[in-house]
Amino acid sequence: MKPWGNLGVVETIYEEEYEYSSNSPSLSPSVLSSPPTPLHSRVEAWSSAMGRKTDVLIHVHGTAFHLHKDPLSSRSTYLRRQLTEQSELTLSPPLNITAETFSLVAEFCYGTHLLVTPFNVASLLLASELLGMTETKGDGDQNLKQITEGYFRRFVAVNGEYAAIVFRSCLALLPEAETTAFLVSRCVEVMNSSEDGDGVDVYFDDVVSLHAEDFKIVAESMHQRFEYHDLLYRIVDFYLEEHNGKITEEQKTQICNSIDCNKLSPQLLLHAVQNPRMPLRFVVRAMLVEQLNTRRSIFSAANHYSSRPHRPARDNITLGAILQRDATMRETAQLKAAMDATSSRIQTLEKQLHCMKKILQDSDHNGGVGAGSRDVLGSGRSASFHYGSGNTIERADRGASSSASFRFSRPEDKAFGSSSSENSCVDSPRIKKNIGQRLIEGLKSALRVPNSSTKNGSAKKISSKGENGTLYFNQ
Incomplete structure (x- = not known):
């Protein structure tokens, strides 16, 4: 029954998208009444209507497209700039655009109804950024970026299942998908806040497959978008655990620099201090932040206790006051224990560093x-x-x-x-x-x-x- 359920979800996606596209004011009723035509038929129809043959040749990953310059230049600033003095063009990296995606883009340039789904919204949104498809023809017209961005906000940003589909399709489009549109971090944010799914934990295995440089870009993007870094810390910790011994200490440090220790919860901050997978520089930074937070909490509790109005001696102490006092004392004891543990850890690290320096000095001066x-x-x-x-x-x-x-x-x-x-x-x-x-x-x-006395004695x-x-x- 599970495959049938998946088919039902896909049908719902197409039905919703078709309804969304039909509401777009930029599409004429004649286009909406007929299904989308292939690109070849659309090009021939445009040639017959305008009385002009194809005048440009564009190569995309081994596929040749014979097209017209005017429809492409009217929609894409990049193609307009490239086709000004030449009639043949090759779209190659760093333009991460496949032949299938470019075919949809070309159909859109010729005025074909564009069917956006969770499976192609990432590639179309990336193509709109790379090709500069941000211009409109007039009132009520929408460019490719507006269409794809609107679909993402209306359907993907509110649905964890759609976000998971877009997330997996974005991994093959890195790093451009993140540097231009922040797609991966946006999908992770949606999956984490989704209530009808298992969250982002089930997709950690997909994150492990990323290269260190791509993961660093994604982590830096999450650093900018996330208000709290608990989720980012969990993802980085999982990545370092799976790539233990496969990446260098410098790469670990660069990845961990995306985590702001001031935005971690006290539990994860304490976990970071005791985490052996984290680089030493990050651990020291986490220790300093933990000590500052502990110091701030102790002073806040002390000031709160001292600022409380003193009651007359004849007033009886209530049960609530006793419980509040006990809770404050327990919290202070826990904070003191955490500070002692942190100080002990710092002293241990300093001793280890001192011993290492002493061993190096002894080895240098051993001969002389x-x-x-x-x-x-x-x-x-x-x-x-x-x-x-x-x-x-x-x-x-x-x-x-x-x-x-x-x-x-x-x-x-x-x-x-x-x-x-x-x-x-x-x-x-x-x-x-x-x-x-x-x-x-x-x-x-x-x-x-x-002496003489000593000699005698x-x-x-x-x-x-x-x-x-x-x-x-x-x-």
Whole structure:
């Protein structure tokens, strides 16, 4: 039963259009009484009536049209300008006009009754813009743009089903259909406001097929026409989700620039802040707008609360006042939580950016700084210094092999200690600096000339040489 239902809709379209065309004052009764004739028959009839043969040849996508200059020039400023000095013309891109559409345009130029339907209104409206068919012959006459624009406003702009048909026919006519007549954005606006359909969500799959440049043009057109950008955000989000990894970050940024964050609802604004598909620049802009809105809401609530007249203490508090106060407190708490979440997100992004800069700086200075630190800290891990009251080097715990007192190992031990120091210290410049300072201060304390009292009280002793060639300094 569904195909029969569709046929019924198409019949209704033609009946309504025929009724609309019959009401047009520019058409004569003789034309209305007979069905439209093909273009070839119309050209022959004009030649017989005027006694003139065809004098121009127009090529459109491989199809040749032998026509007369006068009827075309009287209706189209573009054809009048092009056919002034030449008799042969080719309509090629950027003129996005098919041979079928041009045939209807030529019939209109010869005075044929034009049957406008939802299937051809987009192509005819685009042709009227591209060919400059905006002139009239006299009182009561209508040009092609007026006829097609009037049909769109009377039938398409109030019917979601017609708008869906025009919407799909416009996709093949991009970008001219949007740059000249805003057809796609107008159809989307009608489908979104339609109450008898499923809205524009069911046509998202058609939007995915658009090229990034065409979609950008449509998004910019929606930016100009839409008062609120919730629908535009949903369409852009769906497009980015389906084209994830297929378009560049620069293209994402250009597409998202069409969304005005100030025109988003609080729910979608919060969704935009947490949306991983959105480019970073757009997320930061959404964060700033969200913080401004939150700040404005908090100040507005505070001013409203402070501006309320204070009631005398003897007046009883009503239930409505209590509920209103609780609602205000909950709203303030929610706004504060949203602000805290936004601030946390900004801090996280700043930390990530700082870490990235630090990694880049470390990689740039890895060759020069790392080499100079390895010589000084070659045996940093194999020695441990403990400072006593007499500025002497005390012996550490013998049980820890890495914290023995200041010792001079064999060359192979020294090399081993240097390699371990390099591995442990090369990644942390701050640790390098602290260990180096401690090493220099320990050497200064060890080589400092003691006082006489210090010599008598705490004389240094050198123990016997160990098995591994290490000298131990003891008190």
